Amino acid sequence: MRLEFLAVSIQFQIEATNGPGRVGRLTTPHGEIETPVFMPVGTLASVKGVPQDVLEELGVQILLGNTYHLYLRPGVETVRRMGGLHGLMSWDRAILTDSGGFQVFSLNELRKVSEDGVTFRSHLDGSSHFFSPESAMAAQIGLGADIIMAFDECTEYPAERERVRASMEMTLRWAERSRKYFEGHRNEVPWGSSQLAAGSSQEMQIPRFARDDKAVEEGATQSLFGIVQGGMDRELRRESALRTVEMGFPGYAIGGLSVGEPRALTREIVESTLEYLPADKPRYLMGVGTPEEIAEYALLGVDMMDCVLPTRAARHGLLFTSQGKISIKQAQYAQDESPLDPNCGCRVCRRYSRAYLRHLYASNELLAQVLNTVHNLSYYLDTMRAVRHSIQLGERARFLAERSRPKP
Amino acid sequence: MRLEFLAVSIQFQIEATNGPGRVGRLTTPHGEIETPVFMPVGTLASVKGVPQDVLEELGVQILLGNTYHLYLRPGVETVRRMGGLHGLMSWDRAILTDSGGFQVFSLNELRKVSEDGVTFRSHLDGSSHFFSPESAMAAQIGLGADIIMAFDECTEYPAERERVRASMEMTLRWAERSRKYFEGHRNEVPWGSSQLAAGSSQEMQIPRFARDDKAVEEGATQSLFGIVQGGMDRELRRESALRTVEMGFPGYAIGGLSVGEPRALTREIVESTLEYLPADKPRYLMGVGTPEEIAEYALLGVDMMDCVLPTRAARHGLLFTSQGKISIKQAQYAQDESPLDPNCGCRVCRRYSRAYLRHLYASNELLAQVLNTVHNLSYYLDTMRAVRHSIQLGERARFLAERSRPKP
Numbered sequence: 080m081r082l083e084f085l086a087v088s089i090q091f092q093i094e095a096t097n098g099p100g101r102v103g104r105l106t107t108p109h110g111e112i113e114t115p116v117f118m119p120v121g122t123l124a125s126v127k128g129v130p131q132d133v134l135e136e137l138g139v140q141i142l143l144g145n146t147y148h149l150y151l152r153p154g155v156e157t158v159r160r161m162g163g164l165h166g167l168m169s170w171d172r173a174i175l176t177d178s179g180g181f182q183v184f185s186l187n188e189l190r191k192v193s194e195d196g197v198t199f200r201s202h203l204d205g206s207s208h209f210f211s212p213e214s215a216m217a218a219q220i221g222l223g224a225d226i227i228m229a230f231d232e233c234t235e236y237p238a239e240r241e242r243v244r245a246s247m248e249m250t251l252r253w254a255e256r257s258r259k260y261f262e263g264h265r266n267e268v269p270w271g272s273s274q275l276a277a278g279s280s281q282e283m284q285i286p287r288f289a290r291d292d293k294a295v296e297e298g299a300t301q302s303l304f305g306i307v308q309g310g311m312d313r314e315l316r317r318e319s320a321l322r323t324v325e326m327g328f329p330g331y332a333i334g335g336l337s338v339g340e341p342r343a344l345t346r347e348i349v350e351s352t353l354e355y356l357p358a359d360k361p362r363y364l365m366g367v368g369t370p371e372e373i374a375e376y377a378l379l380g381v382d383m384m385d386c387v388l389p390t391r392a393a394r395h396g397l398l399f400t401s402q403g404k405i406s407i408k409q410a411q412y413a414q415d416e417s418p419l420d421p422n423c424g425c426r427v428c429r430r431y432s433r434a435y436l437r438h439l440y441a442s443n444e445l446l447a448q449v450l451n452t453v454h455n456l457s458y459y460l461d462t463m464r465a466v467r468h469s470i471q472l473g474e475r476a477r478f479l480a481e482r483s484r485p486k487p
Numbered sequence: 488m489r490l491e492f493l494a495v496s497i498q499f500q501i502e503a504t505n506g507p508g509r510v511g512r513l514t515t516p517h518g519e520i521e522t523p524v525f526m527p528v529g530t531l532a533s534v535k536g537v538p539q540d541v542l543e544e545l546g547v548q549i550l551l552g553n554t555y556h557l558y559l560r561p562g563v564e565t566v567r568r569m570g571g572l573h574g575l576m577s578w579d580r581a582i583l584t585d586s587g588g589f590q591v592f593s594l595n596e597l598r599k600v601s602e603d604g605v606t607f608r609s610h611l612d613g614s615s616h617f618f619s620p621e622s623a624m625a626a627q628i629g630l631g632a633d634i635i636m637a638f639d640e641c642t643e644y645p646a647e648r649e650r651v652r653a654s655m656e657m658t659l660r661w662a663e664r665s666r667k668y669f670e671g672h673r674n675e676v677p678w679g680s681s682q683l684a685a686g687s688s689q690e691m692q693i694p695r696f697a698r699d700d701k702a703v704e705e706g707a708t709q710s711l712f713g714i715v716q717g718g719m720d721r722e723l724r725r726e727s728a729l730r731t732v733e734m735g736f737p738g739y740a741i742g743g744l745s746v747g748e749p750r751a752l753t754r755e756i757v758e759s760t761l762e763y764l765p766a767d768k769p770r771y772l773m774g775v776g777t778p779e780e781i782a783e784y785a786l787l788g789v790d791m792m793d794c795v796l797p798t799r800a801a802r803h804g805l806l807f808t809s810q811g812k813i814s815i816k817q818a819q820y821a822q823d824e825s826p827l828d829p830n831c832g833c834r835v836c837r838r839y840s841r842a843y844l845r846h847l848y849a850s851n852e853l854l855a856q857v858l859n860t861v862h863n864l865s866y867y868l869d870t871m872r873a874v875r876h877s878i879q880l881g882e883r884a885r886f887l888a889e890r891s892r893p894k895p
Contacts, residue, residue: 124843125852127854130857153845153849157842157846161822161842169838426538426540435532437561438531441561442531444531445857446535
């Protein structure tokens with residue numbers, strides 16, 4: 080019964096597989112996503128420096144927003160009144176928000192965790208706030224992303240086994256509370272026909288952008304994903320995965336990685352955890368990684384990833400290219416008339432020289448950050464396109480091989 | 488003889504007049520410019536935060552670069568090797584550079600003026616440099632703008648009459664030295680067929696962008712404009728204008744205004760100086776102004792203007808609209824779903840709400856500066872379009888009125 084209702088809001092279709100890797104299509108109320116997908120991070124309802132039409136041109140199908148940051152600025156109520164993040168940003172494609180758990184975890188000194196939730200201080204003005212599974216859900220419903228995440232505790236690294244187990248158990252209890260709250264309030268999403276009906280009783284405005292939104296089907300609403308924790312312990316990861324899957328979410332994330340552990344360990348935990356996640360649901364690995372890593376994880380069967388690396392590195396002049404990483408500030412590029420990446424077709428590589436990008440960066444010009452970000456995002460999205468293509472080719476090759484095998 | 492040669496590089500055609508205002512077409516080696524024109528400032532070979540394709544879409548036909556800043560970063564030799572500013576920036580439309588005189592003038596404590604030229608200290612690292620009329624010309628030839636400016640002294644305000652006269656006389660001597668140096672080195676421009684031939688003797692590279700440049704006609708090169716000074720003294724302005732015109736430049740600028748004098752005085756000096764500038768040559772008023780001012784000066788017969796106001800104000804959240812100036816940081820816009828300017832068709836007003844622009848600005852997001860700049864430039868360019876249109880309509884109305892008059 081519940082699953083039928085969920086099916087209105089999200090659908091996942093696997094179209095090709097090659098080993099554990101798979102190519103799929105994730106249908107959300109705001110459009111389709113080809114998976115495996117890389118989701119650029121738009122922390123404060125903006126991918127820093129990049130206008131939405133350029134994101135569209137790059138082929139971005141889903142963006143990530145950070146609940147913690149958006150809760151502080153501009154505030155959930157403002158976003159809700161603007162029709163959610165889609166209305167505020169004027170972005171008609173899909174959006175995912177994190178639960179705020181990881182961001183609050185990053186505050187270190189400024190937080191206090193209890194069974195109820197987390198008390199934390201704003202990094203902006205030191206004011207005190209509280210996130211519980213319920214209030215984190217309420218915030219994410221107000222923000223109105225297509226996919227929202229259960230409120231979890233990101234276990235620190237390293238940690239004792241007992242500490243990891245206790246943290247994992249609390250995340251499971253919080254997952255149940257998140258689910259329960261979400262089930263009771265999912266009709267409050269600030270877009271779609273449910274809201275158009277519900278909104279009339281309040282003085283809520285439906286902004287023009289949301290009104291124009293023809294993509295949202297009747298009855299469609301948000302989807303809540305569960306998050307697997309369990310630190311670097313394969314056994315606890317297995318248990319966390321099985322018990323989270325038992326609750327029944329339309330998608331599952333692997334959280335609590337990229338917290339300082341060696342990369343080989345990350346990979347080991349990812350690979351072993353994936354075994355316990357259902358094959359017919361999207362799998363989201365949170366907060367990774369380099370271009371090589373995202374390709375590797377995609378081939379292991381991860382469907383969704385996000386990372387600040389391409390955008391943050393760009394703002395520091397670190398550019399990913401088919402010929403390796405380039406630090407554009409270096410003097411060797413000062414008179415280099417070649418494009419940043421001769422194998423890249425992005426609007427930056429098509430038009431500008433390394434010399435120009437180097438000059439902009441060395442002169443601290445705003446345009447450096449804009450152009451560098453566009454290129455790095457393009458490189459990440461191209462990487463994922465190549466991975467999808469290779470999985471599809473692999474399946475076709477296997478299909479052809481099987482067909483040419485002599486019949487018994 | 489000299490004038491014939493100049494005609495290859497620049498042509499000015501007046502197409503309509505209405506009172507002193509005129510609509511014209513300025514043809515440069517890098518395309519045509521409809522006048523009166525507003526030239527966005529791209530100090531360091533970039534209009535801060537705006538990619539070149541967006542400038543093209545806005546209809547920018549000519550950009551301004553600052554010789555002083557480009558001389559320091561990335562340096563004239565680097566720009567020259569990249570094919571001049573056009574090659575470095577990958578910008579095929581027209582460019583104008585200032586002479587560096589005004590920028591050096593702004594350094595105040597850091598400069599020393601003599602008959603020879605100006606010794607100044609870099610605002611970046613305090614290193615000592617020297618600009619003479621000859622070296623300022625050499626720099627501007629290396630930068631390769633379509634229109635370059637004679638090296639002048641911008642007289643401070645207020646100043647004694649004798650001081651203004653002495654300064655004006657030196658500017659006249661510097662104009663003659665500028666012209667002489669330019670005539671002897673104009674074939675050294677880093678683009679065009681003259682350079683393609685000349686370049687073979689050196690190890691100079693012609694960058695791919697310059698090579699692709701089909702717009703540059705054979706023999707076309709830069710054009711040097713003279714600058715009228717004379718402080719706030721109408722008589723000295725008249726003398727400066729007449730003696731500068733006597734030297735014979737293909738265009739004339741009015742410099743030394745917007746240096747702290749009251750606006751009414753600016754207007755008075757502009758209007759009285761314009762009388763002494765030849766009607767068949769472009770007239771460039773340097774460093775003004777607000778949207779109202781640029782419209783006003785255009786209707787007085789000014790053909791070209793530049794100002795940092797639209798771009799700098801944008802970065803401070805001050806936006807020009809058909810309904811007046813808006814400070815987007817104000818809380819009243821936090822939930823304002825209307826576009827910034829309902830009468831503006833720019834890509835910012837077509838897509839985003841005031842609430843989003845306010846959020847971006849309040850959150851110190853890079854995109855705020857990008858979008859705000861795009862809108863303000865659009866507003867300035869639209870203002871000039873409207874002025875051109877009104878001059879054309881005025882001429883047509885007069886024409887119709889004359890035709891309908893009964894024949895004698």
